[in-house]
Amino acid sequence: MDQGDDGEYTDLDLSELRPGDEPWRRRRFVRCSFVEADLRGLVTESCTFDECDFTGADLGDSVHRAGAFRTCRIVRATLGGATFRGCSLMGASLVDSRLRPIALTDCDLTLAALGRADLRDTDLSGLRMREANLVEADLRGADLRGADLTGARLLRARLDGADLRGARIDPNGLVQARLAGASVDVEQAIAFAAAHGLRVA
Incomplete structure (x- = not known):
C-alpha cells in the first residue's frame, strides 16, 4: 500500500x-x-x-x-x-x-456489540449508543451523562455508581441493568419507579 x-x-x-x-x-x-x-x-x-x-x-x-x-x-x-x-x-x-x-468523544456506537465489555470509569457522555448490545457490560462508575441508550440491550449490565443524568434509556433498560448507587435525574427516577411497578403520587 x-x-x-x-x-x-x-x-x-x-x-x-x-x-x-x-x-x-x-x-x-x-x-x-x-x-x-x-x-x-x-x-x-x-x-x-x-x-x-x-x-x-x-x-x-x-x-x-x-x-x-x-x-x-x-x-x-x-x-x-x-x-x-x-x-x-x-x-x-x-x-x-x-x-x-479509551477516549470516545462525539462518537456513534449505534448497533455496536459491546457485550461483556469492560468500560469501568470510562467517559461515555453524549455518545450515541442506540440499540447497542451492552449485555453484561461492566459500566461501573462510567460517565453516561447525555448518552443516547434508546433501545440498548442492558440485561445484567453493571451500572453501579454510573452517572446517567440526562441519558436516554428505555424503561426495560432500567429494569434489566444493575443500578445500585447510580446517579439519575428526577425524570429517570420516576421512570425507574414506574418500570418496577411503583406508583408515584
Whole structure:
C-alpha cells in the first residue's frame, strides 16, 4: 500500500501493514483484513473502514479523527490508550477486546456489540449508543451523562455508581441493568419507579 493520502483499498490482506510515521488521511478500506496487525500508535484522519476485520489487532495508543469503522470486527483486539473523536463505530463488534483506557468523544456506537465489555470509569457522555448490545457490560462508575441508550440491550449490565443524568434509556433498560448507587435525574427516577411497578403520587 502506498504511503500517500487518499486511495481506496478493497478485499486486501493488510495484516503485515505497519503505521509508519505519517498519519493516514482520507483513505477508504472495504472488507480488508488487519487480523493480528500491529497498528499501535496509528493516526488516521477522515479514514473509513467498512466491514474490515481487526481480530487480534493492536490499536493501542492510536488516534482516529472524523473516521468510521462501520460493521468492523474488532474482536480480541487491544485498544488501550486509543482515542476516537467524531467517529462512527456503527455496527462494529468490540467483543472480548481490551478497551481501557479509551477516549470516545462525539462518537456513534449505534448497533455496536459491546457485550461483556469492560468500560469501568470510562467517559461515555453524549455518545450515541442506540440499540447497542451492552449485555453484561461492566459500566461501573462510567460517565453516561447525555448518552443516547434508546433501545440498548442492558440485561445484567453493571451500572453501579454510573452517572446517567440526562441519558436516554428505555424503561426495560432500567429494569434489566444493575443500578445500585447510580446517579439519575428526577425524570429517570420516576421512570425507574414506574418500570418496577411503583406508583408515584
